Amino acid sequence: MTQTSGAARRVLITGTAGFIGFHLARLLLAEGFRVHGFDGMTDYYDVTLKQRRHGMLLQHGNFSATEGMLEDNALFDQMADDFAPDVIVHLAGQAGVRYSLENPRSYIDSNITGTFNVMEAARRLEVQHLLMASTSSVYGANEEMPFVETEKADTQLTIYAATKKAGESMGHSYAHLWNLPTTMFRFFTVYGTWGRPDLALYKFVDAILDERPIDIYNHGEMYRDFTYVDDLVRAIRLLIDTVPERPATRAEIPSWDSLSPVAPYRVVNIGNSDKVRLLDFVDAIEAALGKKAIRNYMEIQKGDVPATWANADLLNNLTGYRPQTDFREGIACFVDWFRDYYSK
């Protein structure tokens, strides 16, 4: 692992008006990086929240941004040429498991065509490292837990997961063909301040405060590896400097490493390695709010998996770091932010 100073390094982050991109940009700016953001401000959820996030970033002298869609390859290429990044962190994309049943095409456009355009720019500009967001959803119907990167992940259950898996495969091919160092992140249910309105924590807090019922799927027998956003972006920061190198032989790859034998490419889980029961999560929200939820127990939804749980040993072996925030602590921070932001 190499650790270098962030001073004057140029990082292009896609999705900076989004939840994770915003937090990552803030962290990198605080460390002295020069950051350019690219975001299409899609209306998948409240655009005002995205504009507020970008507005905060734009107050920083080392931040600049372009508004546009990933699919617009002429615009993306121009922006990338002008900024000339050393590193690209690609986080923009159509997120959300459930919405992929409603509008699958938006996932193909953003996550496949869009990701291809990012890869093309990265190849052309010969960036030092390309890092891209994938998801724990690629583990699909795998049953062996906790999920580990060296296991097969071939049973995606939604188009969302399938497009993210396609992004991993495309990334591997470019890493192999063009010797483009590439790291794919598999994120596990990220939550925290400035969070996404379509995610459970946000919806639950909002509904409980308004005394509306909350839908609890699979009668609460759901388990998620909730990852606090500050921990997640700390892990990304460390992985930026953990550049994969094509191994000379298969024999030199440790059994715990997902490094490809034929490309400077690896996949890394970023999760808390802690499986939290949904009912305990709801209890913690109630405790943070000092208010009880009206609980509406439901069947599991189509495409949903009952559990996710990360083995985060690879991240720890590579960076010496593992996410650790306890979900009760993280929920309390989110609730403080939410009440302040919405004056509720």
Ligand SMILES: NC(=O)c1ccc[n+]([C@@H]2O[C@H](COP(=O)([O-])OP(=O)(O)OC[C@H]3O[C@@H](n4cnc5c(N)ncnc54)[C@H](O)[C@@H]3O)[C@@H](O)[C@H]2O)c1
């Ligand atoms: N938050 C999670 O729990 C989680 C879990 C697993 C994976 N991920 C992945 O992490 C990444 C970031 O997620 P997030 O939670 O910050 O989501 P987000 O929706 O808050 O951010 C994504 C951003 O990308 C932008 N965008 C979407 N499609 C675009 C397009 N075609 N062109 C340009 N901009 C576009 C949106 O406007 C948005 O601001 C996504 O790729 C997502 O799939 C997130």
